[in-house]
Amino acid sequence: MSNSKQSAGLWVLLAFLAPAGQVHAATAGVFQFVAGDVRVALAAGSERPATKGGLISVGDTVATAKESMAQIKMGDGAIIVVQPESRLTVAEFHYAGAEDGTEKVKFSLEQGGFRSVTGAIGRSHKGNYLIETPIAHIGVRGTDHESWYFPSPVSFDGIATDAGLYNKVNVGLTYIQTAYGEVAVPPNQVGYAASALDRPYLLAAMPDFFNRSVQPTNARRGGPQNDSGPRLADRGNRRGLGWGTWQGGFAVASARAGNSAMPDVVASNLPARAHAAAFPQQVVTATYNYTGSGSVSGTASPSGQINSLSVGVNLTTQRISNYSLNATVGSQTWTGDGRGSLNQFMTSGIMLRGDCAGCVPNSTASPAAIGSATGAFSGSQMNTAFSMSSASQQSMQGTALLAQ
Numbered sequence: 312m313s314n315s316k317q318s319a320g321l322w323v324l325l326a327f328l329a330p331a332g333q334v335h336a337a338t339a340g341v342f343q344f345v346a347g348d349v350r351v352a353l354a355a356g357s358e359r360p361a362t363k364g365g366l367i368s369v370g371d372t373v374a375t376a377k378e379s380m381a382q383i384k385m386g387d388g389a390i391i392v393v394q395p396e397s398r399l400t401v402a403e404f405h406y407a408g409a410e411d412g413t414e415k416v417k418f419s420l421e422q423g424g425f426r427s428v429t430g431a432i433g434r435s436h437k438g439n440y441l442i443e444t445p446i447a448h449i450g451v452r453g454t455d456h457e458s459w460y461f462p463s464p465v466s467f468d469g470i471a472t473d474a475g476l477y478n479k480v481n482v483g484l485t486y487i488q489t490a491y492g493e494v495a496v497p498p499n500q501v502g503y504a505a506s507a508l509d510r511p512y513l514l515a516a517m518p519d520f521f522n523r524s525v526q527p528t529n530a531r532r533g534g535p536q537n538d539s540g541p542r543l544a545d546r547g548n549r550r551g552l553g554w555g556t557w558q559g560g561f562a563v564a565s566a567r568a569g570n571s572a573m574p575d576v577v578a579s580n581l582p583a584r585a586h587a588a589a590f591p592q593q594v595v596t597a598t599y600n601y602t603g604s605g606s607v608s609g610t611a612s613p614s615g616q617i618n619s620l621s622v623g624v625n626l627t628t629q630r631i632s633n634y635s636l637n638a639t640v641g642s643q644t645w646t647g648d649g650r651g652s653l654n655q656f657m658t659s660g661i662m663l664r665g666d667c668a669g670c671v672p673n674s675t676a677s678p679a680a681i682g683s684a685t686g687a688f689s690g691s692q693m694n695t696a697f698s699m700s701s702a703s704q705q706s707m708q709g710t711a712l713l714a715q
Contacts, residue, residue, distance in 0.1 A: 337369045339404035339416075340385040343604060344694060344712055347379025349393070372400040375423070380687075382694060382710065387414060388430030388608045390696065390710045394459075397423020402443065406432060415439040424459035427451075428696055428708055429483075431613065446507040447476050447489045454708060455482035455698060456496075459520070467520045475505045477514075479521055481660060481683065482698055487511040499659055521658055596625050596632075599693045599713035609707030611641030611669070618644075620711050622686070622693060629653045631661055634684050636697060640707045643669035647682055647699050660685040667701040691715045 342365045349361040354370025361373065361381055373381055373393045383391040387406040393399050398421040406414045414432045418425070420442060433440035433451045442449040444460045459477045466472065478487055479501045486495045487502045492510035496502035501518060504511040601620040608614055616639045623632040634649040634656075644667070651661030660683035667680045682699030691714055698708035 337404060338366050338386065339369050339371075339401045340367045340383040340391070341365070342367065342381055343384050343390075343606075343710075344380075344382040346381070347395075348376035349379050349381045350374045350376075367401060369401055369404050372398055372421075374398050380694075382712075384606055384710075385416070385430055385432075387416070387432045388606070388613050389416070389432065390428040390430075390606070391418075392426040392694070392696075394424040394426070397425060399423075399425050412439075417441045417443065419443045420458060420460050421445070422460060422462055424457060426455075426457040426696075428455050428698070428710065430608065444476050447487050447504040447511060449476075449478055450486050450488065452484040452486070452495075455696070456480045456485050457521070470519045472518060472520060473505065475503055476511075477518060477521075478502045479517075481685070517658075596623070597715050598623050599715055602692075602712050602714050605709060605711030607638045607640055607707060607709030609640040609643070609645075610705050611643045611707070615640030615707065615709070617709065617711055620695075620713065622695065622713060624653070626653075631656050634661060634663065636663065636665070636684070638707065638709065641669075643667055643705065643707070645680065645699055645707055647680065647684075647697070649684055656684070656686050657688075658685070659683075663697065663699055665699065667699070667703075667705060670701040670703045670705040 342361050342363055345361050345363055350358055350373075351361050351365070351367060352358050352372040352374060354368065361367075367373065367383060373383070375381060375393050375395050375397050377396055379395055381393045383393070385391060385406075386404065391399075400419040400421065401416075402419045403415055403417040405416075416432045416439070418427075418441075421444075429440060429451060434454070438450070440451045442451070442458060444458075445462070446460075449456075449458060457479045461472065461474045461477075463474050464471060465474075476487060478485055478496055480496045480498050482498060484495060484497055485502070486493050487504050489504055489507055489509065489511060491508065494502050494511040494513060496513065501514045501521065502511055503514050599622045601617055605617050605620075606614070607617055618637040618639060620636050620638075622634050624630075625632050630652055631650050634647075636645070636647040638645045645665065646668075647663035647665035649661045649663040655661050663682040663684055665680050665682075670680070680699050680701040682697060684695060684697040686693050686695035693713040694710070695713060696708070696710045698706065700706040
């Protein structure tokens with residue numbers, strides 16, 4: 312049986328196994344990862360908590376609370392990460408297991424944000440992939456993008472952010488369209504629409520919330536800190552390690568010996584070497600390894616296997632010290648290695664360089680394959696997305712959950 316037929320059969324089976332209240336709607340995806348308070352408002356009107364392995368159907372709305380998020384694998388292999396304080400509805404979804412032109416997906420973003428790495432829908436028939444918001448819609452001509460919609464102005468760490476629709480492209484191309492025009496958004500750019508009565512345009516600079524965090528909020532997070540020493544960062548104390556102030560070479564309200572949980576924030580300044588020495592080594596460095604929860608697909612096959620994935624992090628230098636990936640997709644084995652700053656890793660992504668064994672060579676380019684990787688921390692776990700392309704125009708992409 313072909314992979315496409317197996318995929319179609321799996322989703323039919325999931326539809327039959329869906330809990331009561333879901334059987335009348337087409338199954339669209341499965342929750343791979345849930346952190347915090349995440350609810351599913353069903354099309355029938357009831358509500359239930361989202362759980363790992365739970366199904367999401369056409370018409371269902373995913374609602375995340377503050378400091379909560381969810382990752383969904385759609386039936387066509389797409390990966391959706393719903394950001395904190397967001398509401399996202401699967402308005403339409405159709406995929407019969409083959410890219411025959413009948414596939415279609417439409418999301419409705421009521422507020423907040425989500426990141427999408429597209430699957431079969433949007434890869435072959437990009438016109439069949441659509442994101443609607445109250446003021447504009449987004450079309451996708453690529454594979455990796457992040458969208459945010461704020462019905463009213465918000466503030467992130469005291470920095471004001473205008474209301475409107477923001478769309479950032481990591482890989483590929485998207486466009487934002489209102490009744491008054493549209494704008495194409497290339498990689499590493501952000502498109503913006505202020506309202507339904509405005510023409511969208513590209514922003515001259517990346518909005519602060521894309522650079523600093525996956526979580527814009529309506530108020531400054533946390534209260535004032537101890538100002539008796541220079542402030543390293545004012546976004547700590549969320550999970551595990553919390554950056555605080557430094558006094559006389561000792562960490563105050565910061566790391567605790569024996570606690571190796573990493574923060575999901577990036578410090579705005581680096582500690583002096585003497586100050587960093589106040590931390591136990593297991594607190595400022597950590598290695599995250601693949602937990603077995605993840606997925607990978609590519610041009611060779613709609614499904615593959617992550618053989619190994621590890622990420623080394625150093626909070627003292629604020630860097631990803633190593634990102635090492637080995638994955639098999641069809642008859643191809645992909646390897647990639649990268650490093651870079653935490654800020655890069657949590658926003659635009661760090662570069663991966665490697666090889667694709669089994670890809671048809673038609674170039675002497677070196678390295679044989681390149682790509683990028685991004686990630687977000689949640690206590691002692693890390694959620695990461697990656698993609699690579701070879702010199703012979705083969706490609707693969709995937710997501711994974713890692714833990715210390």
